Amino acid sequence: MSRRVITIAELTAHAGEEITIRGWVYNWRKKGKLRFIILRDGFGYLQCIVFRPEVEDEVWETAVTLTQESSLEVTGTVVADERAPGGFELKVSALKALQIAPEFPIGKKDHGPDFLLNNRHLWLRSKRQHALMRVRSQVEFAIREFFQGRGYTLIDSPILTPAACEGTSSLFETEYFGETAYLSQSGQLYLEPAAAALGKVYCFGPTFRAEKSKTRRHLTEFWMVEPEVAWLRFDGLLDLCEEFLSEVVVRVLESCSEDLERLERDVSRLEPTTKRPYPRLDYAEAVAKLVELGSDIEFGEDLGGDDETMLTELYDRPLLITRYPAKVKAFYMQPDPEDPSRALAVDVLAPEGYGEIIGGSERSDSLEHLERKIAEHELPREAFEWYLDVRRYGSFPHSGFGMGIERFVAWICGVPHLRETIPYPRLINRLYP
RNA sequence: UCCGCAGUAGCUCAAUGGUAGAGCGGGUGGCUGUUAACCACUAGGUUGGGGGUUCAAGUCCCUCCUGCGGAGCCA
The missing domain is CATH 3.30.930.10 (Bira Bifunctional Protein; Domain 2)
Structure with a gap:
Protein backbone atom coordinates (compact mmCIF):
# COMPACT_ATOMS: atom_id res chain seq x y z
CA MET A 1 0.00 0.00 0.00
CA SER A 2 1.22 3.47 -0.88
CA ARG A 3 2.15 5.71 2.02
CA ARG A 4 2.75 8.84 -0.01
CA VAL A 5 1.89 11.79 2.25
CA ILE A 6 0.68 14.93 0.45
CA THR A 7 -1.20 18.10 1.31
CA ILE A 8 -4.68 18.91 0.07
CA ALA A 9 -3.19 21.65 -2.11
CA GLU A 10 -1.40 18.94 -4.12
CA LEU A 11 -4.46 16.73 -4.43
CA THR A 12 -5.45 17.27 -8.06
CA ALA A 13 -2.06 16.05 -9.27
CA HIS A 14 -2.78 12.68 -7.67
CA ALA A 15 -6.17 11.75 -9.13
CA GLY A 16 -6.63 7.99 -9.14
CA GLU A 17 -3.70 7.42 -6.77
CA GLU A 18 -3.72 6.20 -3.22
CA ILE A 19 -2.31 8.86 -0.93
CA THR A 20 -2.20 9.82 2.76
CA ILE A 21 -3.20 13.17 4.23
CA ARG A 22 -2.75 14.43 7.78
CA GLY A 23 -5.15 16.92 9.23
CA TRP A 24 -8.09 17.72 11.43
CA VAL A 25 -11.82 17.06 11.16
CA TYR A 26 -13.40 20.31 10.01
CA ASN A 27 -16.90 18.86 9.96
CA TRP A 28 -18.54 15.51 9.49
CA ARG A 29 -21.92 14.24 8.34
CA LYS A 30 -23.49 10.83 8.46
CA LYS A 31 -25.97 9.23 6.10
CA GLY A 32 -26.70 5.65 7.13
CA LYS A 33 -23.74 3.50 6.22
CA LEU A 34 -21.96 6.55 4.75
CA ARG A 35 -19.73 8.93 6.66
CA PHE A 36 -18.56 12.21 5.14
CA ILE A 37 -15.49 13.56 6.90
CA ILE A 38 -14.47 17.06 5.87
CA LEU A 39 -10.75 17.14 6.52
CA ARG A 40 -8.69 20.32 6.68
CA ASP A 41 -4.91 20.41 6.71
CA GLY A 42 -4.17 24.13 6.54
CA PHE A 43 -3.83 24.01 2.75
CA GLY A 44 -7.36 23.10 1.84
CA TYR A 45 -10.46 21.08 2.56
CA LEU A 46 -11.17 17.56 1.42
CA GLN A 47 -14.29 15.45 1.65
CA CYS A 48 -13.39 11.91 2.71
CA ILE A 49 -15.87 9.08 2.16
CA VAL A 50 -16.15 6.10 4.45
CA PHE A 51 -18.69 3.54 3.22
CA ARG A 52 -19.25 0.76 5.71
CA PRO A 53 -19.60 -2.20 3.31
CA GLU A 54 -16.36 -1.26 1.57
CA VAL A 55 -13.97 -0.71 4.51
CA GLU A 56 -12.47 -2.88 7.24
CA ASP A 57 -14.51 -2.96 10.46
CA GLU A 58 -11.60 -1.26 12.21
CA VAL A 59 -11.76 1.72 9.83
CA TRP A 60 -15.49 2.07 10.36
CA GLU A 61 -15.11 1.87 14.14
CA THR A 62 -12.58 4.69 14.01
CA ALA A 63 -14.66 6.78 11.61
CA VAL A 64 -17.71 6.80 13.87
CA THR A 65 -15.71 8.05 16.86
CA LEU A 66 -14.32 11.11 15.06
CA THR A 67 -15.40 14.48 16.43
CA GLN A 68 -14.87 18.02 15.15
CA GLU A 69 -11.13 18.92 15.26
CA SER A 70 -9.96 15.39 16.03
CA SER A 71 -6.53 14.89 14.45
CA LEU A 72 -6.08 12.05 12.01
CA GLU A 73 -4.11 10.47 9.23
CA VAL A 74 -6.24 9.22 6.41
CA THR A 75 -5.29 7.05 3.45
CA GLY A 76 -7.42 6.54 0.37
CA THR A 77 -7.86 6.94 -3.36
CA VAL A 78 -8.32 10.38 -4.91
CA VAL A 79 -11.40 10.36 -7.14
CA ALA A 80 -13.08 13.09 -9.15
CA ASP A 81 -16.74 13.48 -8.21
CA GLU A 82 -19.12 16.28 -9.11
CA ARG A 83 -20.85 15.93 -5.75
CA ALA A 84 -17.69 16.69 -3.83
CA PRO A 85 -16.86 20.28 -2.87
CA GLY A 86 -13.85 21.16 -5.00
CA GLY A 87 -14.54 18.36 -7.46
CA PHE A 88 -12.36 15.73 -5.76
CA GLU A 89 -12.87 13.47 -2.79
CA LEU A 90 -11.04 10.68 -1.04
CA LYS A 91 -12.35 7.12 -0.89
CA VAL A 92 -10.95 6.07 2.47
CA SER A 93 -9.12 2.78 2.86
CA ALA A 94 -7.31 3.41 6.13
CA LEU A 95 -7.86 5.77 9.01
CA LYS A 96 -5.69 6.51 11.99
CA ALA A 97 -7.02 8.82 14.69
CA LEU A 98 -4.19 10.52 16.56
CA GLN A 99 -6.49 12.10 19.10
CA ILE A 100 -10.25 12.27 19.53
CA ALA A 101 -11.08 15.85 20.48
CA PRO A 102 -13.70 16.68 23.09
CA GLU A 103 -16.55 19.03 22.16
CA PHE A 104 -14.98 21.88 20.18
CA PRO A 105 -16.00 25.31 21.48
CA ILE A 106 -16.36 26.94 18.06
CA GLY A 107 -19.40 25.65 16.29
CA LYS A 108 -21.06 26.10 12.92
CA LYS A 109 -23.37 28.91 13.95
CA ASP A 110 -22.54 32.50 14.90
CA HIS A 111 -20.58 33.50 17.97
CA GLY A 112 -20.12 36.81 19.75
CA PRO A 113 -16.85 38.78 19.72
CA ASP A 114 -16.07 38.22 23.40
CA PHE A 115 -16.34 34.45 23.04
CA LEU A 116 -14.35 34.40 19.82
C1' U B 1 -11.70 59.03 31.31
C1' C B 2 -16.66 60.32 29.24
C1' C B 3 -21.44 58.97 26.55
C1' G B 4 -24.73 54.98 24.91
C1' C B 5 -26.20 49.64 24.64
C1' A B 6 -26.07 44.75 26.57
C1' G B 7 -25.36 40.37 30.17
C1' U B 8 -30.82 34.14 30.24
C1' A B 9 -28.38 26.47 28.64
C1' G B 10 -21.51 25.05 26.11
C1' C B 11 -22.70 28.93 21.80
C1' U B 12 -26.38 32.49 19.34
C1' C B 13 -30.79 34.38 20.99
C1' A B 14 -36.53 34.37 22.69
C1' A B 15 -39.71 35.06 26.96
C1' U B 16 -47.05 41.93 28.61
C1' G B 17 -44.34 42.09 36.22
C1' G B 18 -47.56 35.89 36.58
C1' U B 19 -45.22 27.78 35.17
C1' A B 20 -37.66 30.00 31.83
C1' G B 21 -37.98 28.37 25.66
C1' A B 22 -35.85 27.62 20.51
C1' G B 23 -31.84 26.80 17.03
C1' C B 24 -26.85 25.09 16.96
C1' G B 25 -23.45 22.02 19.73
C1' G B 26 -23.51 17.20 23.07
C1' G B 27 -25.88 12.07 23.76
C1' U B 28 -29.12 7.93 21.63
C1' G B 29 -31.52 5.97 17.30
C1' G B 30 -32.78 6.13 11.70
C1' C B 31 -31.18 6.84 6.55
C1' U B 32 -25.95 4.63 0.31
C1' G B 33 -24.41 11.17 -1.70
C1' U B 34 -24.42 14.70 2.33
C1' U B 35 -22.83 20.16 1.20
C1' A B 36 -23.55 24.75 8.21
C1' A B 37 -27.34 17.50 5.62
C1' C B 38 -32.03 15.82 7.34
C1' C B 39 -35.67 13.21 10.81
C1' A B 40 -37.02 11.38 15.89
C1' C B 41 -35.93 11.20 21.00
C1' U B 42 -32.85 13.07 25.08
C1' A B 43 -29.71 15.58 28.76
C1' G B 44 -28.49 20.49 29.84
C1' G B 45 -30.48 26.86 34.00
C1' U B 46 -28.38 29.96 41.28
C1' U B 47 -31.39 34.44 34.24
C1' G B 48 -23.35 38.34 35.74
C1' G B 49 -22.72 39.66 41.62
C1' G B 50 -25.04 42.32 45.71
C1' G B 51 -29.12 45.18 47.57
C1' G B 52 -34.22 47.14 46.99
C1' U B 53 -39.71 47.74 45.27
C1' U B 54 -43.85 44.10 44.78
C1' C B 55 -48.68 39.16 46.61
C1' A B 56 -45.20 37.96 42.58
C1' A B 57 -38.86 40.15 39.34
C1' G B 58 -35.14 37.36 33.78
C1' U B 59 -38.41 41.75 33.35
C1' C B 60 -38.86 47.73 37.55
C1' C B 61 -35.07 50.76 40.82
C1' C B 62 -29.88 51.37 43.01
C1' U B 63 -24.92 49.67 42.88
C1' C B 64 -20.71 46.91 41.37
C1' C B 65 -18.49 43.71 37.61
C1' U B 66 -17.87 42.16 32.55
C1' G B 67 -18.50 42.85 27.37
C1' C B 68 -19.93 45.74 22.97
C1' G B 69 -20.31 50.48 20.18
C1' G B 70 -18.63 55.46 20.04
C1' A B 71 -15.77 60.15 21.59
C1' G B 72 -10.92 62.02 22.59
C1' C B 73 -5.90 60.26 20.76
C1' C B 74 -3.65 57.96 16.98
C1' A B 75 -1.49 54.03 12.58
Missing part, protein backbone atom coordinates in the same frame (compact mmCIF):
# COMPACT_ATOMS: atom_id res chain seq x y z
CA LEU A 117 -11.56 36.55 21.22
CA ASN A 118 -11.32 34.40 24.34
CA ASN A 119 -10.93 31.46 21.96
CA ARG A 120 -8.73 33.25 19.44
CA HIS A 121 -6.25 30.35 19.39
CA LEU A 122 -9.06 28.06 18.19
CA TRP A 123 -10.87 30.69 16.12
CA LEU A 124 -7.82 30.79 13.85
CA ARG A 125 -8.88 27.38 12.54
CA SER A 126 -11.93 28.79 10.77
CA LYS A 127 -12.02 29.53 7.04
CA ARG A 128 -12.52 33.25 7.39
CA GLN A 129 -9.55 33.58 9.72
CA HIS A 130 -7.40 31.52 7.35
CA ALA A 131 -8.20 34.01 4.60
CA LEU A 132 -7.39 37.00 6.80
CA MET A 133 -4.09 35.57 7.99
CA ARG A 134 -3.04 34.71 4.45
CA VAL A 135 -3.87 38.20 3.20
CA ARG A 136 -1.91 39.69 6.08
CA SER A 137 1.03 37.47 5.26
CA GLN A 138 0.91 38.47 1.59
CA VAL A 139 0.63 42.14 2.49
CA GLU A 140 3.77 41.93 4.60
CA PHE A 141 5.54 40.03 1.84
CA ALA A 142 4.57 42.63 -0.77
CA ILE A 143 5.72 45.46 1.48
CA ARG A 144 9.14 43.88 1.98
CA GLU A 145 9.46 43.25 -1.75
CA PHE A 146 8.58 46.86 -2.48
CA PHE A 147 11.36 48.25 -0.32
CA GLN A 148 13.97 45.56 -0.92
CA GLY A 149 13.43 45.94 -4.67
CA ARG A 150 14.20 49.65 -4.43
CA GLY A 151 17.46 49.42 -2.58
CA TYR A 152 16.17 50.07 0.93
CA THR A 153 18.04 48.51 3.85
CA LEU A 154 15.99 46.95 6.63
CA ILE A 155 16.86 48.48 9.99
CA ASP A 156 15.37 46.66 12.95
CA SER A 157 14.60 49.34 15.48
CA PRO A 158 14.58 48.59 19.22
CA ILE A 159 11.45 47.68 21.16
CA LEU A 160 12.81 48.85 24.52
CA THR A 161 13.46 52.58 24.40
CA PRO A 162 14.47 55.27 26.85
CA ALA A 163 11.86 57.88 25.92
CA ALA A 164 8.82 58.82 23.95
CA CYS A 165 8.51 59.68 20.33
CA GLU A 166 5.16 61.41 20.66
CA GLY A 167 3.94 62.20 24.17
CA THR A 168 4.37 60.08 27.27
CA SER A 169 0.72 59.42 28.15
CA SER A 170 0.42 56.55 25.73
CA LEU A 171 3.62 54.69 26.64
CA PHE A 172 3.89 51.26 28.15
CA GLU A 173 6.38 51.49 30.97
CA THR A 174 8.63 48.72 32.22
CA GLU A 175 11.45 48.39 34.73
CA TYR A 176 14.88 48.06 33.15
CA PHE A 177 17.63 47.19 35.67
CA GLY A 178 16.72 50.07 37.92
CA GLU A 179 15.85 52.44 35.09
CA THR A 180 12.52 53.06 33.37
CA ALA A 181 12.16 51.82 29.83
CA TYR A 182 9.25 52.23 27.44
CA LEU A 183 7.94 49.98 24.70
CA SER A 184 8.54 51.52 21.31
CA GLN A 185 5.83 53.68 19.75
CA SER A 186 7.68 54.15 16.50
CA GLY A 187 11.02 53.27 14.97
CA GLN A 188 11.31 56.64 13.29
CA LEU A 189 13.80 58.33 15.58
CA TYR A 190 16.12 55.37 15.09
CA LEU A 191 15.60 55.36 11.34
CA GLU A 192 16.67 58.95 10.78
CA PRO A 193 20.28 58.30 11.89
CA ALA A 194 20.21 55.10 9.84
CA ALA A 195 19.07 57.07 6.78
CA ALA A 196 22.18 59.20 7.22
CA ALA A 197 24.18 55.99 7.20
CA LEU A 198 22.47 54.04 4.42
CA GLY A 199 20.38 56.50 2.43
CA LYS A 200 17.14 54.53 2.11
CA VAL A 201 16.01 52.48 5.10
CA TYR A 202 12.86 50.98 6.54
CA CYS A 203 11.77 49.19 9.66
CA PHE A 204 8.91 46.76 10.10
CA GLY A 205 7.87 45.57 13.51
CA PRO A 206 5.47 45.79 16.41
CA THR A 207 4.72 49.08 18.10
CA PHE A 208 2.93 49.77 21.34
CA ARG A 209 0.49 52.48 22.34
CA ALA A 210 -1.10 52.51 25.77
CA GLU A 211 -3.94 54.67 24.50
CA LYS A 212 -7.19 54.03 26.30
CA SER A 213 -8.91 53.68 22.97
CA LYS A 214 -11.92 51.43 22.63
CA THR A 215 -12.73 51.61 18.98
CA ARG A 216 -12.62 49.33 15.98
CA ARG A 217 -9.58 51.19 14.68
CA HIS A 218 -7.20 50.72 17.63
CA LEU A 219 -4.97 48.05 19.06
CA THR A 220 -2.44 48.50 21.88
CA GLU A 221 0.05 46.38 19.93
CA PHE A 222 0.15 46.77 16.19
CA TRP A 223 2.63 46.38 13.35
CA MET A 224 3.99 49.30 11.46
CA VAL A 225 6.21 49.68 8.42
CA GLU A 226 8.24 52.88 8.30
CA PRO A 227 10.48 53.98 5.44
CA GLU A 228 12.90 56.88 5.89
CA VAL A 229 14.68 58.39 2.89
CA ALA A 230 17.63 60.75 2.75
CA TRP A 231 17.35 63.75 0.40
CA LEU A 232 13.63 63.10 -0.12
CA ARG A 233 11.56 66.26 0.05
CA PHE A 234 7.87 66.59 0.85
CA ASP A 235 6.61 66.35 -2.75
CA GLY A 236 8.70 63.23 -3.27
CA LEU A 237 7.25 61.77 -0.09
CA LEU A 238 3.72 62.20 -1.43
CA ASP A 239 4.74 60.37 -4.60
CA LEU A 240 6.32 57.61 -2.52
CA CYS A 241 3.07 57.12 -0.57
CA GLU A 242 1.12 56.71 -3.81
CA GLU A 243 3.68 54.45 -5.44
CA PHE A 244 3.86 52.28 -2.34
CA LEU A 245 0.10 51.89 -1.88
CA SER A 246 -0.68 51.29 -5.54
CA GLU A 247 2.02 48.67 -5.93
CA VAL A 248 1.22 46.78 -2.73
CA VAL A 249 -2.48 46.72 -3.59
CA VAL A 250 -1.69 45.39 -7.08
CA ARG A 251 0.43 42.61 -5.61
CA VAL A 252 -2.17 41.65 -3.02
CA LEU A 253 -4.99 41.60 -5.57
CA GLU A 254 -2.87 39.28 -7.72
CA SER A 255 -1.91 36.88 -4.94
CA CYS A 256 -5.02 36.84 -2.74
CA SER A 257 -7.99 36.64 -5.09
CA GLU A 258 -9.29 33.41 -3.55
CA ASP A 259 -9.01 34.69 -0.01
CA LEU A 260 -10.65 38.01 -0.87
CA GLU A 261 -13.47 36.08 -2.53
CA ARG A 262 -13.92 33.99 0.62
CA LEU A 263 -14.09 37.24 2.60
CA GLU A 264 -16.74 38.44 0.11
CA ARG A 265 -14.66 41.54 -0.56
CA ASP A 266 -15.86 43.60 -3.51
CA VAL A 267 -12.44 43.92 -5.16
CA SER A 268 -13.78 46.39 -7.71
CA ARG A 269 -13.70 48.90 -4.84
CA LEU A 270 -9.93 48.35 -4.60
CA GLU A 271 -9.15 48.62 -8.32
CA PRO A 272 -9.02 52.45 -8.42
CA THR A 273 -6.24 52.37 -5.80
CA THR A 274 -3.99 50.58 -8.28
CA LYS A 275 -4.04 53.71 -10.47
CA ARG A 276 -2.26 56.98 -9.78
CA PRO A 277 -2.48 59.84 -9.07
CA TYR A 278 -4.46 59.98 -5.85
CA PRO A 279 -6.45 63.03 -4.85
CA ARG A 280 -4.53 65.49 -2.68
CA LEU A 281 -6.07 68.15 -0.48
CA ASP A 282 -4.23 70.87 1.33
CA TYR A 283 -5.39 71.04 4.95
CA ALA A 284 -7.00 74.44 4.28
CA GLU A 285 -8.88 73.02 1.27
CA ALA A 286 -9.96 70.04 3.35
CA VAL A 287 -11.35 72.26 6.11
CA ALA A 288 -13.18 74.46 3.59
CA LYS A 289 -14.70 71.39 1.97
CA LEU A 290 -15.73 69.99 5.35
CA VAL A 291 -17.45 73.22 6.38
CA GLU A 292 -19.28 73.11 3.05
CA LEU A 293 -20.37 69.55 3.89
CA GLY A 294 -21.71 70.61 7.28
CA SER A 295 -18.85 69.78 9.65
CA ASP A 296 -18.30 72.02 12.66
CA ILE A 297 -14.52 71.84 12.26
CA GLU A 298 -12.58 75.08 12.67
CA PHE A 299 -9.32 75.98 10.97
CA GLY A 300 -6.43 74.91 13.18
CA GLU A 301 -8.09 71.82 14.63
CA ASP A 302 -7.19 68.26 13.74
CA LEU A 303 -9.69 66.30 11.66
CA GLY A 304 -12.14 64.12 13.58
CA GLY A 305 -13.12 60.60 12.58
CA ASP A 306 -16.40 61.78 11.04
CA ASP A 307 -14.53 64.47 9.10
CA GLU A 308 -12.20 61.87 7.63
CA THR A 309 -15.10 59.66 6.61
CA MET A 310 -16.93 62.57 4.98
CA LEU A 311 -13.90 63.45 2.89
CA THR A 312 -13.01 59.92 1.81
CA GLU A 313 -16.57 59.32 0.65
CA LEU A 314 -15.90 61.87 -2.10
CA TYR A 315 -13.20 59.70 -3.71
CA ASP A 316 -12.74 56.13 -4.95
CA ARG A 317 -9.08 55.81 -3.85
CA PRO A 318 -6.89 56.92 -0.97
CA LEU A 319 -6.87 60.62 -0.18
CA LEU A 320 -3.76 62.59 0.80
CA ILE A 321 -4.25 65.50 3.16
CA THR A 322 -1.21 67.75 3.38
CA ARG A 323 0.31 70.62 5.40
CA TYR A 324 -1.47 70.29 8.72
CA PRO A 325 -1.20 72.99 11.39
CA ALA A 326 2.15 72.40 13.08
CA LYS A 327 0.65 72.52 16.55
CA VAL A 328 -1.47 69.38 16.05
CA LYS A 329 1.50 67.41 14.74
CA ALA A 330 4.67 65.90 16.19
CA PHE A 331 7.73 67.95 17.17
CA TYR A 332 10.08 66.57 14.53
CA MET A 333 8.25 67.80 11.45
CA GLN A 334 9.66 70.38 9.04
CA PRO A 335 7.75 73.68 8.96
CA ASP A 336 6.23 74.65 5.63
CA PRO A 337 8.64 77.29 4.21
CA GLU A 338 5.65 79.20 2.80
CA ASP A 339 3.78 79.21 6.13
CA PRO A 340 5.74 78.15 9.23
CA SER A 341 2.52 77.62 11.21
CA ARG A 342 1.98 74.56 9.06
CA ALA A 343 4.00 71.36 9.02
CA LEU A 344 5.08 69.40 5.95
CA ALA A 345 2.93 66.51 7.10
CA VAL A 346 0.68 64.15 5.20
CA ASP A 347 -2.05 61.79 6.31
CA VAL A 348 -3.29 59.20 3.86
CA LEU A 349 -6.92 58.27 4.41
CA ALA A 350 -8.16 54.95 3.07
CA PRO A 351 -11.47 54.87 1.17
CA GLU A 352 -14.74 53.46 2.53
CA GLY A 353 -14.33 54.94 6.00
CA TYR A 354 -11.24 52.96 6.98
CA GLY A 355 -9.52 56.12 8.14
CA GLU A 356 -5.89 57.07 8.44
CA ILE A 357 -3.54 54.34 7.24
CA ILE A 358 -0.40 56.42 6.70
CA GLY A 359 1.07 59.36 8.57
CA GLY A 360 4.24 60.93 7.23
CA SER A 361 6.28 64.09 7.03
CA GLU A 362 9.42 65.79 5.91
CA ARG A 363 11.63 65.89 9.01
CA SER A 364 13.06 69.06 10.45
CA ASP A 365 16.71 69.45 9.48
CA SER A 366 17.39 72.41 11.79
CA LEU A 367 19.03 71.82 15.15
CA GLU A 368 17.73 75.12 16.48
CA HIS A 369 14.15 74.38 15.42
CA LEU A 370 14.17 70.92 17.00
CA GLU A 371 15.65 72.19 20.27
CA ARG A 372 12.87 74.75 20.49
CA LYS A 373 10.17 72.15 19.68
CA ILE A 374 11.49 69.70 22.27
CA ALA A 375 11.28 72.46 24.86
CA GLU A 376 7.76 73.47 23.74
CA HIS A 377 6.55 69.87 24.00
CA GLU A 378 8.25 69.60 27.42
CA LEU A 379 10.16 66.52 26.33
CA PRO A 380 13.28 65.40 28.26
CA ARG A 381 16.09 67.02 26.30
CA GLU A 382 18.81 64.59 27.47
CA ALA A 383 16.93 61.63 26.01
CA PHE A 384 17.06 63.23 22.54
CA GLU A 385 20.71 64.28 22.38
CA TRP A 386 21.61 61.32 20.22
CA TYR A 387 18.71 62.13 17.91
CA LEU A 388 19.85 65.75 17.60
CA ASP A 389 23.24 64.48 16.46
CA VAL A 390 21.59 63.75 13.10
CA ARG A 391 21.38 67.55 12.71
CA ARG A 392 24.86 68.20 14.10
CA TYR A 393 26.83 65.87 11.87
CA GLY A 394 25.86 66.59 8.31
CA SER A 395 22.22 67.61 8.48
CA PHE A 396 20.27 66.76 5.36
CA PRO A 397 16.70 66.89 4.09
CA HIS A 398 14.81 63.64 4.65
CA SER A 399 11.28 62.32 4.83
CA GLY A 400 9.43 59.21 5.83
CA PHE A 401 6.09 57.74 6.77
CA GLY A 402 4.55 55.01 8.89
CA MET A 403 1.77 52.67 7.84
CA GLY A 404 -0.23 50.55 10.25
CA ILE A 405 -0.51 47.04 8.84
CA GLU A 406 -3.74 46.12 10.56
CA ARG A 407 -5.63 49.14 9.25
CA PHE A 408 -4.32 48.41 5.78
CA VAL A 409 -5.34 44.74 5.99
CA ALA A 410 -8.76 45.66 7.40
CA TRP A 411 -9.37 47.93 4.44
CA ILE A 412 -8.11 45.40 1.87
CA CYS A 413 -10.26 42.66 3.38
CA GLY A 414 -13.25 44.86 4.09
CA VAL A 415 -13.48 43.82 7.73
CA PRO A 416 -14.87 46.37 10.18
CA HIS A 417 -12.64 45.72 13.20
CA LEU A 418 -8.84 45.46 13.52
CA ARG A 419 -9.16 42.58 15.98
CA GLU A 420 -9.52 40.08 13.13
CA THR A 421 -6.51 41.31 11.15
CA ILE A 422 -3.80 40.28 13.64
CA PRO A 423 -3.32 36.72 14.92
CA TYR A 424 -3.46 37.59 18.61
CA PRO A 425 -4.97 41.04 19.12
CA ARG A 426 -3.97 43.13 22.12
CA LEU A 427 -6.77 45.43 23.15
CA ILE A 428 -7.21 47.71 26.12
CA ASN A 429 -8.87 44.96 28.18
CA ARG A 430 -7.53 41.91 26.44
CA LEU A 431 -4.14 40.26 26.94
CA TYR A 432 -5.36 36.68 26.53
CA PRO A 433 -4.71 34.34 24.82
